[in-house]
Amino acid sequence: MQSLRGILNFTRTAELGSFAKAAKDLGISAVAVSQNISRLEAALGVRLLARSTRALQLTPEGQAFLEQCRLPLAQLDAACKEVASDARSASGKLRATVISPVAYLYLIPLLPKFLQRYPGIALELELSEDSSPLINKRFDVGIRVGALDDAAFVARPLGPLRLLLCASPAYLAQAGLPQSLEDLEKHQALLMQITGREQTTPFIVQTRGGEAGAGARSMRFLQLPGHFICNDFRSLAQACSGGLGIAQLPQPLALPMLRNGQLKVLLPDSVAENIQLFIHYPTRKQLPARVRAFVDFVIELFAGHPDLTADISGFVA
Structure with a gap:
């Protein structure tokens, strides 16, 4: 030096x-x-x-x-x-990682508009089913579930991400309608398993009462046995709509199938309401223009999307 x-x-x-x-x-x-x-x-x-x-x-x-x-x-x-x-102009390679249901349904359809607005940016996009925070990866920006416990990143909320228990009308006609969370043990569970993890992803639900008090809601993680396991949410949703069993699906992914009658929502009072979707980016005083452009674009056109908060009461079995 x-x-x-x-x-x-x-x-x-x-x-x-x-x-x-x-x-x-x-x-x-x-x-x-x-x-x-x-x-x-x-x-x-x-x-x-x-x-x-x-x-x-x-x-x-x-x-x-x-x-x-x-x-x-x-x-x-x-x-x-x-x-x-x-750094001053929105150009260069931008490495982004996004959970796949959000990417398929909302982000990728917007990319032509983004790249037309910022033609100097070369976007490298990783799709992932993993809802865990960004760890040890050299990404410029990421859309994930939950806020990072890391002072090196800023977490900007995009909206709630409900996880719905769903099944097809055909499956319910054959297997019956579960009346409680305990009833799920009697049904065929369709499960997600993140590549590289030993255990399947549990169903995340909320219950009333218990130690927190009669009116309080507490989080529960149900580790259910299943006869179908995959590592892709879209495949899980298709298996569910095909009548193979009950799956827990992100609301944005389930909505089209709920709207056309392929799926029904089960046990709506057990939907976890405090899970949030965030966009993460490094806490830098001089954030590169390409990162700032992507963050601003996502927040402008995606944050608060009506599908994230859509009323699901009309789709309950």
């Missing part, structure tokens, strides 16, 4: 012809410039500048060294300008 500072001080002095002019250009004192160059000469073991009371003159070694330094310094300068330009 010291050598790089000395090289920069040396090249500016050689090009401008004096310590004073180089100091003004670099924003430091002439004494500091002279000292930095002296340290560089000591490290290299060679004299680069011949100093006199009247003028500075490059030594033969200094002239050769200057020629060798010009190209890499120009490349570094160009790299810095390119990064600064990308």
